[in-house]
Amino acid sequence: MSSALLSTPVPAVAERLAGVAGSPVRELLALLDRPEVISFAGGLPAPELFDLDGVRAAYDRVLWGPHARRALQYAPSEGDRELRARVAARLTARGLLTSGGDLLVTSGSQQGLSLVATALLDPGATVLVEDPTYLAALQCFQLAGARVVPVPTDEHGMDPDALADALRRERPALVYLVPTFANPTGRTMPSHRRAEVVELTARHGVWLVEDDPYADLRYRGAPVPALAAHPGADDHVVYLGSFSKVAAPGLRLGWLRAPSSLLPALTLAKQAADLHTSTVDQAAAAAWFAAADVESHVLRLCSAYRERRDAMVEALPAALPAGSTWTEPDGGMFVWVRLPGDVDTAELLPAALRHDVAFVPGAAFFAGRPDRATLRLSFTAYGPARLAEGMARLAAALS
Numbered sequence: 001m002s003s004a005l006l007s008t009p010v011p012a013v014a015e016r017l018a019g020v021a022g023s024p025v026r027e028l029l030a031l032l033d034r035p036e037v038i039s040f041a042g043g044l045p046a047p048e049l050f051d052l053d054g055v056r057a058a059y060d061r062v063l064w065g066p067h068a069r070r071a072l073q074y075a076p077s078e079g080d081r082e083l084r085a086r087v088a089a090r091l092t093a094r095g096l097l098t099s100g101g102d103l104l105v106t107s108g109s110q111q112g113l114s115l116v117a118t119a120l121l122d123p124g125a126t127v128l129v130e131d132p133t134y135l136a137a138l139q140c141f142q143l144a145g146a147r148v149v150p151v152p153t154d155e156h157g158m159d160p161d162a163l164a165d166a167l168r169r170e171r172p173a174l175v176y177l178v179p180t181f182a183n184p185t186g187r188t189m190p191s192h193r194r195a196e197v198v199e200l201t202a203r204h205g206v207w208l209v210e211d212d213p214y215a216d217l218r219y220r221g222a223p224v225p226a227l228a229a230h231p232g233a234d235d236h237v238v239y240l241g242s243f244s245k246v247a248a249p250g251l252r253l254g255w256l257r258a259p260s261s262l263l264p265a266l267t268l269a270k271q272a273a274d275l276h277t278s279t280v281d282q283a284a285a286a287a288w289f290a291a292a293d294v295e296s297h298v299l300r301l302c303s304a305y306r307e308r309r310d311a312m313v314e315a316l317p318a319a320l321p322a323g324s325t326w327t328e329p330d331g332g333m334f335v336w337v338r339l340p341g342d343v344d345t346a347e348l349l350p351a352a353l354r355h356d357v358a359f360v361p362g363a364a365f366f367a368g369r370p371d372r373a374t375l376r377l378s379f380t381a382y383g384p385a386r387l388a389e390g391m392a393r394l395a396a397a398l399s
């Protein structure tokens with residue numbers, strides 16, 4: 001190579017990438033591609049519970065049916081009409097009155113977050129989040145050039161008094177919550193607190209983004225109405241949903257439900273992002289909804305995951321050092337653990353990996369000062385026997 005070439009300046013990437021940390025979860029997933037590792041790190045649905053036959057039949061129906069060629073064509077940005085109608089009917093049955101026209105189909109609910117960030121956040125805008133919160137939401141907001149401000153959180157989620165203070169002090173553009181079976185903590189915000197949060201954000205004229213991919217996965221207790229279903233939510237709450245946990249994440253299908261004043265801006269952001277979500281995948285999802293008994297499928301998932309949740313929670317006292325604390329979630333995929341003393345769980349991970357077991361160190365989930373003694377465990381990917389083996393390895397690694 002000539003010296004002239006060696007001195008060629010390297011083109012720069014955009015400055016807004018500078019403040020965005022990589023995802024330790026995705027980096028871990030890459031490291032863990034060894035079959036002997038029992039990984040409680042990724043939030044992966046159990047592949048053996050995918051309705052493979054049903055999904056295959058749905059694609060067959062779409063690609064052999066009279067509209068097969070249309071399923072391979074460009075399509076409207078808002079999404080497949082039948083799919084939106086089915087999602088709307090399910091939301092309405094759960095108490096969130098919705099019509100297909102209130103919805104925009106997204107490429108996973110992760111894209112819903114990106115669209116929200118594009119449509120609602122100017123560089124320097126402030127976003128209030130629970131601390132800890134979903135790490136890829138933090139990335140999304142940081143990429144948009146937003147200032148992410150953590151709000152104190154207890155075992156019931158974001159504290160409304162602290163939120164009221166932060167709304168007055170920070171003048172945010174939006175508040176982001178995962179109020180049901182949160183990632184990473186598994187916690188659920190009770191109904192009375194939801195009402196307070198909806199009322200406070202309405203009063204301050206601030207968008208409220210409710211990210212709700214886990215609501216269907218409830219293993220005990222009664223469902224709690226969505227924030228978006230509370231009185232006063234209609235004008236300012238954006239609700240994000242996903243097919244990833246109920247159908248399969250590889251479909252990359254989600255949706256958002258937004259106030260009519262906001263939907264055009266989000267649709268514009270969607271057009272600029274990818275024109276529309278895959279036509280054939282949307283059509284197959286609609287066909288799956290039409291043919292499969294989705295509610296029975298969800299019950300099957302819940303029954304399997306309940307058993308796994310119980311197996312993990314029962315194994316925790318023996319696996320963790322005395323003085324540890326953990327959440328016992330009513331649903332979702334995650335248990336959030338805090339080890340006693342002044343430990344950094346990132347420093348314990350290599351020992352766990354030597355024992356062929358993995359977790360996610362908690363620090364990356366914090367927008368504020370991280371509590372390094374925390375870690376996240378996901379219980380959905382293995383049956384009880386393998387899960388018990390993983391917990392025994394974790395006990396050996398932490399001892």
Ligand SMILES: Cc1ncc(COP(=O)(O)O)c(C=O)c1O
Nearest residue numbers: 108109110134178183242244254
């Ligand atoms: C809170 C939260 N929001 C959004 C997502 C993204 O899900 P999707 O697969 O629908 O993009 C996840 C995935 O784990 C999540 O935990």
